[in-house]
Amino acid sequence: MVYQEKEQFMKLSEIEKLQEDLFKKMVRYAYERVPMYRRRMKEAGVHPDDIKKLEDKSKVPFTVKNDLRDHYPWGILAVEKRDVVRLHMSSGTTGKPTVVAYTQRDLDRWSDLMARSYSAAGVTREDIVQNAYGYGLFTGGLGFHMGAERLGATVIPSATGNTKRQLMIMKDFQSTVLAATPSYAVYLSEKAEEERYVPKKDFNLRIGMFGAEPWSDETRRKIEEALGLEAFDMYGMSELYGPGVAVECPEHNGLHIWSDEFLVEVIDPETGEVLGEGEEGELVFTMLTREAMPLLRYRTRDLTRVTWEECSCGRYHPRILRIKGRSDDMLIVGGVNVFPSQVEDVLMSIEELGEQYQIIVDRDILDRLYVKVEVSPKVYGKAGYDEKKLKEKVESSLQAALTLRARVELLPPGTLPRTEGKAKRVIDLRKRV
Numbered sequence: 001m002v003y004q005e006k007e008q009f010m011k012l013s014e015i016e017k018l019q020e021d022l023f024k025k026m027v028r029y030a031y032e033r034v035p036m037y038r039r040r041m042k043e044a045g046v047h048p049d050d051i052k053k054l055e056d057k058s059k060v061p062f063t064v065k066n067d068l069r070d071h072y073p074w075g076i077l078a079v080e081k082r083d084v085v086r087l088h089m090s091s092g093t094t095g096k097p098t099v100v101a102y103t104q105r106d107l108d109r110w111s112d113l114m115a116r117s118y119s120a121a122g123v124t125r126e127d128i129v130q131n132a133y134g135y136g137l138f139t140g141g142l143g144f145h146m147g148a149e150r151l152g153a154t155v156i157p158s159a160t161g162n163t164k165r166q167l168m169i170m171k172d173f174q175s176t177v178l179a180a181t182p183s184y185a186v187y188l189s190e191k192a193e194e195e196r197y198v199p200k201k202d203f204n205l206r207i208g209m210f211g212a213e214p215w216s217d218e219t220r221r222k223i224e225e226a227l228g229l230e231a232f233d234m235y236g237m238s239e240l241y242g243p244g245v246a247v248e249c250p251e252h253n254g255l256h257i258w259s260d261e262f263l264v265e266v267i268d269p270e271t272g273e274v275l276g277e278g279e280e281g282e283l284v285f286t287m288l289t290r291e292a293m294p295l296l297r298y299r300t301r302d303l304t305r306v307t308w309e310e311c312s313c314g315r316y317h318p319r320i321l322r323i324k325g326r327s328d329d330m331l332i333v334g335g336v337n338v339f340p341s342q343v344e345d346v347l348m349s350i351e352e353l354g355e356q357y358q359i360i361v362d363r364d365i366l367d368r369l370y371v372k373v374e375v376s377p378k379v380y381g382k383a384g385y386d387e388k389k390l391k392e393k394v395e396s397s398l399q400a401a402l403t404l405r406a407r408v409e410l411l412p413p414g415t416l417p418r419t420e421g422k423a424k425r426v427i428d429l430r431k432r433v
């Protein structure tokens with residue numbers, strides 16, 4: 001059974017026609033109901049009547065994260081407060097959190113998009129979904145929960161934490177799907193080994209729904225190998241409902257953006273210029289049917305490329321090629337641009353290293369990049385382990401990839417802090433001032 005099969009397999013011409021109709025309606029809706037959008041459009045000299053074709057979309061001004069923050073607490077509501085049935089908030093590590101509001105219709109739509117995402121990965125109502133995303137203000141927990149219920153699968157809301165119980169449930173109920181952040185999945189696989197489970201024998205996992213943070217292909221292979229499942233990447237963000245914006249199909253060649261809801265553009269982050277297909281830039285989304293909190297041309301700060309080529313799975317929904325990271329994650333170290341994902345790629349490609357690492361940037365006279373990484377328990381302290389040689393190998397691989405010297409510290413397995421939600425891997429001490 002394929003959930004919302006018609007929507008999953010829409011033809012390109014159908015998608016474009018629908019996007020045009022919905023975009024025109026959404027611009028008018030936002031203009032009429034949200035003072036911020038009306039003001040912005042007036043300033044830019046555009047009126048909803050000027051939006052006649054989809055190509056006219058670039059006349060509409062961008063929306064940025066600060067627009068949402070500036071409207072704390074209630075955000076840019078287009079409905080009465082009494083019509084709002086749910087709030088979520090993003091972490092807000094810097095300044096006020098970003099609040100997102102949902103009407104009942106919005107929650108239904110989000111549930112459908114999530115159910116459809118599970119379905120595209122091959123999950124059905126026969127599955128037992130163990131949902132190890134955090135429940136609460138974070139959209140991960142409830143998003144993955146509602147989607148699995150909507151699909152008709154059995155959901156176990158095990159949430160994060162209490163990892164021993166998590167593993168016991170996984171074994172006793174023979175969960176077939178694990179939904180979690182990739183970093184928590186890694187942690188679970190380590191704990192499983194510590195607790196003497198043999199995942200491929202004791203567990204019955206077949207599919208992993210992993211997302212909410214960047215992760216490398218190497219991490220994927222390690223999780224798949226350790227837990228005996230097929231991993232599917234999922235992308236989303238709280239401003240865009242939450243998870244369920246884009247998902248991998250079994251071809252694993254990018255993440256399909258559900259483009260009957262999310263109109264995607266890629267722009268040059270410096271100039272705002274719209275880029276062509278396949279060019280790398282910042283993802284910009286317009287939500288085509290959202291009721292409580294319309295989002296027009298929202299700048300995500302996530303950097304990647306998009307392709308509209310038909311996928312061999314038969315879907316025409318465009319695909320995001322792997323997220324490189326957020327433009328604000330990029331570190332500038334002594335004039336060199338470094339993405340944490342580049343460092344991860346290097347570390348995970350070295351067999352002798354574990355999955356846990358930390359990137360630290362500091363400045364004495366010059367900027368310095370430090371990388372702390374755990375050695376794999378399969379190698380550490382065992383016969384033939386040569387710390388000096390391994391350290392040199394890591395340093396020279398990093399230098400080759402980053403064109404920058406990093407100082408490497410090798411640590412025993414299990415020494416870096418673990419997280420149950422999203423991993424915090426970068427510490428920039430220069431920001432302390």
Ligand code: ADP
Pocket residue numbers: 090091092139210211212213214215233234235236237238239242300302323325326
């Ligand atoms: P915040 O982290 O800002 O509190 P979210 O939890 O909504 O809010 O996080 C959304 C962000 O997480 C995205 O903008 C993106 O940077 C990152 N993200 C989500 N899914 C993925 C993914 N599959 N791959 C890489 N990055 C992802």
Ligand code: ZN
Pocket residue numbers: 249250251256311312313314315
């Ligand atoms: Zn596909």
